Amino acid sequence: MTNSWTDIKNTDLVVIMGGNAAEAHPCGFKWVTEAKANRGARLIVVDPRFTRSASVADLYAPIRQGTDIAFLLGVINHCIGNDKVQWGYVKAFTNAAYIVKDGFAYKDGLFTGYDEAKRGHDMSSWDYVIGDDGYAVVDDTLNNPRCVWNLLKEHVSAYTPEMVERICGTPKDKFLKVAEMVAECSSPTKVMTSMYALGWTQHSKGSQNIRAMAMLQLILGNIGMRGGGMNALRGHSNIQGLTDVGLMSNLLPGYMTLPNEKEVDFDTYMSTRGFKPLRPNQMSYWQNYRKFFVSFLKAMWGSAATPENTFAYDWLPKLDVPGYDVLRAFELMNQGKMTGYICQGFNPLLAIPNRAKATASLSKLKFLVTMDPLDTETARFWENHGEFNDVDSSQIHTEVIQLPSTCFAEDEGSLTNSSRWLQWHWPGGTPPGEAKTDNWIMAQIHVRLKELYRKEGGKFPDPIINLDWAYADPDEPAAEELAKEINGRALATVYDTADPAKVVAEAGKLVPSFAALRDDGSTSSACWIYSGCFNENGNNMARRDTSDPDETGAYLKWAFSWPVNRRILYNRASADLSGKAWDPSRKLIEWDGAKWSGYDVPDIAPTAKPADVGPFIMNPEGVSRLFTRTMMRDGPFPAHYEPFESPVANLVAPAVRGNPAARVFEDDFKQFAEPASKEFPYAATSYRLTEHFHYWTKHVWVNAVLQPEFFVEISEELAVEKGIAKGGWVRVWSKRGSVKAKAVVTKRIKPLICDGKPVHVVGIPLHWGFTGAAKKGFGPNSLTPFVGDANIETPEYKAFLVNIEPIAGPVA
Ligand SMILES: Nc1nc2c(c(=O)[nH]1)N[C@H]1C(S)=C(S)[C@@H](COP(=O)(O)OP(=O)(O)OC[C@H]3O[C@@H](n4cnc5c(=O)[nH]c(N)nc54)[C@H](O)[C@@H]3O)O[C@H]1N2
Ligand SMILES: Nc1nc2c(c(=O)[nH]1)N[C@H]1C(S)=C(S)[C@@H](COP(=O)(O)OP(=O)(O)OC[C@H]3O[C@@H](n4cnc5c(=O)[nH]c(N)nc54)[C@H](O)[C@@H]3O)O[C@H]1N2
Ligand SMILES: [Mo]
Numbered sequence: 001m002t003n004s005w006t007d008i009k010n011t012d013l014v015v016i017m018g019g020n021a022a023e024a025h026p027c028g029f030k031w032v033t034e035a036k037a038n039r040g041a042r043l044i045v046v047d048p049r050f051t052r053s054a055s056v057a058d059l060y061a062p063i064r065q066g067t068d069i070a071f072l073l074g075v076i077n078h079c080i081g082n083d084k085v086q087w088g089y090v091k092a093f094t095n096a097a098y099i100v101k102d103g104f105a106y107k108d109g110l111f112t113g114y115d116e117a118k119r120g121h122d123m124s125s126w127d128y129v130i131g132d133d134g135y136a137v138v139d140d141t142l143n144n145p146r147c148v149w150n151l152l153k154e155h156v157s158a159y160t161p162e163m164v165e166r167i168c169g170t171p172k173d174k175f176l177k178v179a180e181m182v183a184e185c186s187s188p189t190k191v192m193t194s195m196y197a198l199g200w201t202q203h204s205k206g207s208q209n210i211r212a213m214a215m216l217q218l219i220l221g222n223i224g225m226r227g228g229g230m231n232a233l234r235g236h237s238n239i240q241g242l243t244d245v246g247l248m249s250n251l252l253p254g255y256m257t258l259p260n261e262k263e264v265d266f267d268t269y270m271s272t273r274g275f276k277p278l279r280p281n282q283m284s285y286w287q288n289y290r291k292f293f294v295s296f297l298k299a300m301w302g303s304a305a306t307p308e309n310t311f312a313y314d315w316l317p318k319l320d321v322p323g324y325d326v327l328r329a330f331e332l333m334n335q336g337k338m339t340g341y342i343c344q345g346f347n348p349l350l351a352i353p354n355r356a357k358a359t360a361s362l363s364k365l366k367f368l369v370t371m372d373p374l375d376t377e378t379a380r381f382w383e384n385h386g387e388f389n390d391v392d393s394s395q396i397h398t399e400v401i402q403l404p405s406t407c408f409a410e411d412e413g414s415l416t417n418s419s420r421w422l423q424w425h426w427p428g429g430t431p432p433g434e435a436k437t438d439n440w441i442m443a444q445i446h447v448r449l450k451e452l453y454r455k456e457g458g459k460f461p462d463p464i465i466n467l468d469w470a471y472a473d474p475d476e477p478a479a480e481e482l483a484k485e486i487n488g489r490a491l492a493t494v495y496d497t498a499d500p501a502k503v504v505a506e507a508g509k510l511v512p513s514f515a516a517l518r519d520d521g522s523t524s525s526a527c528w529i530y531s532g533c534f535n536e537n538g539n540n541m542a543r544r545d546t547s548d549p550d551e552t553g554a555y556l557k558w559a560f561s562w563p564v565n566r567r568i569l570y571n572r573a574s575a576d577l578s579g580k581a582w583d584p585s586r587k588l589i590e591w592d593g594a595k596w597s598g599y600d601v602p603d604i605a606p607t608a609k610p611a612d613v614g615p616f617i618m619n620p621e622g623v624s625r626l627f628t629r630t631m632m633r634d635g636p637f638p639a640h641y642e643p644f645e646s647p648v649a650n651l652v653a654p655a656v657r658g659n660p661a662a663r664v665f666e667d668d669f670k671q672f673a674e675p676a677s678k679e680f681p682y683a684a685t686s687y688r689l690t691e692h693f694h695y696w697t698k699h700v701w702v703n704a705v706l707q708p709e710f711f712v713e714i715s716e717e718l719a720v721e722k723g724i725a726k727g728g729w730v731r732v733w734s735k736r737g738s739v740k741a742k743a744v745v746t747k748r749i750k751p752l753i754c755d756g757k758p759v760h761v762v763g764i765p766l767h768w769g770f771t772g773a774a775k776k777g778f779g780p781n782s783l784t785p786f787v788g789d790a791n792i793e794t795p796e797y798k799a800f801l802v803n804i805e806p807i808a809g810p811v812a
Pocket of ligand 3: 234235236239
């Protein structure tokens with residue numbers, strides 16, 4: 001989230017699109033209720049299904065899954081056409097005025113530089129014109145036809161309300177009503193918040209769904225504002241923490257990136273990081289990259305990381321491919337190229353797409369290790385459970401090692417929520433049986449491997465033998481010790497760069513924040529953005545002070561919000577070029593003639609003059625991006641592409657199937673239904689229910705009773721068409737597999753009319769498998785396609801094609 005859960009109470013308009021917060025985030029949803037009750041905020045829900053969120057909305061608009069970009073570009077087109085733009089914000093704080101290189105174009109659904117064989121682009125033209133002074137060329141009048149604003153205007157012009165209706169199946173009047181309500185928020189004193197989750201991410205163009213809304217929010221001037229922002233509703237309690245501390249295969253902690261094979265040494269690696277400012281006087285915060293990176297290397301390898309060995313840069317793994325996401329891992333397994341797999345708190349047999357491929361892949365492993373408090377389907381993938389897991393155990397030779405672990409509630413540590421708040425928690429119970437903490441298990445693997453390497457040598461023992469492991473109990477590092485390591489330490493006394501007599505951190509002490517980190521090896525910090533979470537003031541994550549003296553929703557003394565306890569990112573953008581709040585009733589930080597101060601930790605140097613330094617300091621141009629330059633693999637603007645399995649052809653660019661840069665492996669292509677397939681005519685999607693949490697709660701009697709049995713949801717119209725009875729049994733199948741379920745025939749799903757033809761939606765909830773207390777069932781992933789988003793490789797779980805027929809039940 002750019003903002004926080006508690007900040008949602010400050011909004012005028014909530015748009016839940018690409019999520020179902022009332023159901024999947026029921027506790028957080030109370031801040032929507034608060035905004036509605038206390039300030040008359042309105043709620044719009046855009047979803048293929050009339051959800052529990054929709055049931056309390058002021059306006060619900062249906063949409064065909066996988067078409068949100070067309071919808072959102074349609075709203076942008078509406079705002080531009082009706083002059084519903086917050087011009088002061090757009091001109092000062094976005095790259096609208098920046099001139100784009102002549103070579104860049106978008107034609108027939110493709111951006112310049114597309115190479116079909118590589119499923120990627122030569123992106124060299126996707127950038128600004130840079131002047132002789134080294135700064136980007138701008139035209140503040142916005143007259144230049146090559147400025148971002150004019151290119152955007154042209155790009156979105158195809159998405160008229162009629163086109164939106166044809167693509168999305170959203171009736172034109174409903175779409176226009178949404179567009180009008182949203183457009184009102186272009187006023188500096190009206191703010192909208194975007195709440196989204198998997199309805200946007202789980203698509204082959206998931207990242208661009210989010211881009212499209214972020215662009216809309218910039219045009220409305222809603223980023224950096226109280227009650228505004230782009231608010232990703234994260235899933236598992238610490239999934240925000242997972243990305244923050246670098247658990248994505250291509251990331252290092254704090255959103256630094258793992259080197260690739262071409263970055264053979266430290267200097268080559270650094271040459272493409274730490275960007276020079278692209279406009280005069282601008283602060284470009286990544287210029288501090290070297291400090292954060294060296295401090296990270298010091299946290300990894302301690303005294304073995306020295307200036308002489310460029311802080312052990314060579315010991316970092318170097319990527320040979322863009323990343324090892326779960327789709328690639330299972331593809332490699334399936335090809336027999338990955339033969340061991342450690343599965344910690346993960347149930348991929350049920351969670352990843354194309355279960356047949358998941359089973360085949362796991363069956364080819366030599367060994368599989370699971371660390372889990374529960375008996376998961378993945379650990380039992382080799383066991384025959386009739387039609388629920390129809391495998392021939394005698395043909396599977398994978399050795400499975402189950403390590404029982406504690407669950408988070410039995411363990412101490414911190415969890416980072418969607419608000420970027422690091423919240424400390426304490427064990428709520430004693431683990432049963434042989435369960436051990438994850439820390440203990442991982443420490444054992446490390447300590448024992450290290451010993452083996454010490455004794456036996458090996459191909460490349462250095463990174464493991466030298467890994468700093470200076471914990472009081474090497475067999476089970478304590479959570480507090482790890483938190484301090486993440487925060488960072490001064491290894492020698494650190495002095496202020498501007499005032500060398502002033503001590504910033506004494507040798508041996510915890511650093512106050514990442515501003516104290518240095519690039520000469522005198523500091524360590526395992527995750528720079530978390531620095532400040534546990535410093536000499538104590539464990540700031542354990543703070544539980546609920547005071548909010550100005551009722552801004554900031555709660556500055558509750559837990560610790562990264563970075564540096566800041567609650568709203570880009571909060572400098574809440575004030576205009578003179579430093580005055582756009583909306584006097586929503587003051588966040590203001591310029592008093594000498595410095596920035598107010599209700600939040602300023603997201604700008606406190607003495608940076610308002611007209612000099614742009615608010616978006618993580619970009620070297622200091623402004624936000626309506627045109628993303630080369631940041632996104634599938635284009636600097638979002639464009640409508642159909643899902644890989646779609647009931648209709650792409651109306652904007654008929655020749656293009658799916659996102660041209662999406663991640664697909666060759667063999668999986670063959671397993672997609674044809675566009676507008678007769679064999680698989682129905683548009684399926686998958687989702688969660690409040691009563692269950694993934695595959696955990698089916699192990700609990702109470703939840704198993706609340707939602708006992710796997711079902712699929714269909715409209716009354718489809719039920720009549722196919723002769724399916726309410727509560728009757730059906731078979732649902734895709735090109736990849738088949739499931740059986742009870743049919744819930746509902747008014748919540750209606751056929752959508754897309755390009756004049758009805759599209760039937762089939763809804764499939766997640767939560768069933770073959771272990772646990774609930775009735776055995778299938779999830780949706782026997783059916784889902786093995787294709788990932790172009791930028792982040794999230795599988796396309798939310799849009800695929802199926803067929804359905806009534807059958808005699810029940811299943812075994
Ligand atoms: N009770 C409960 N809560 C949970 C979870 C749980 O298992 N149970 N899981 C947690 C996790 S890990 C996560 S990631 C979050 C997920 O939170 P959400 O994303 O809110 O959950 P989903 O139910 O998967 O999907 C949300 C909605 O997206 C809609 N949708 C599908 N495709 C599209 C589309 O193309 N466009 C639009 N506009 N909408 C679409 C679906 O109809 C569905 O209503 O929930 C978390 N919260
Ligand atoms: N079709 C379809 N597929 C989906 C989705 C969808 O919407 N549609 N959603 C996707 C999403 S968003 C997600 S997040 C995934 C979820 O997929 P998974 O993460 O594989 O599913 P979970 O059941 O949450 O599995 C987590 C496991 O962690 C264990 N666990 C809990 N606490 C601890 C602990 O402290 N330590 C350890 N070691 N283990 C612990 C639990 O017992 C559980 O078995 O599914 C994805 N798959
Ligand atoms: Mo998730």
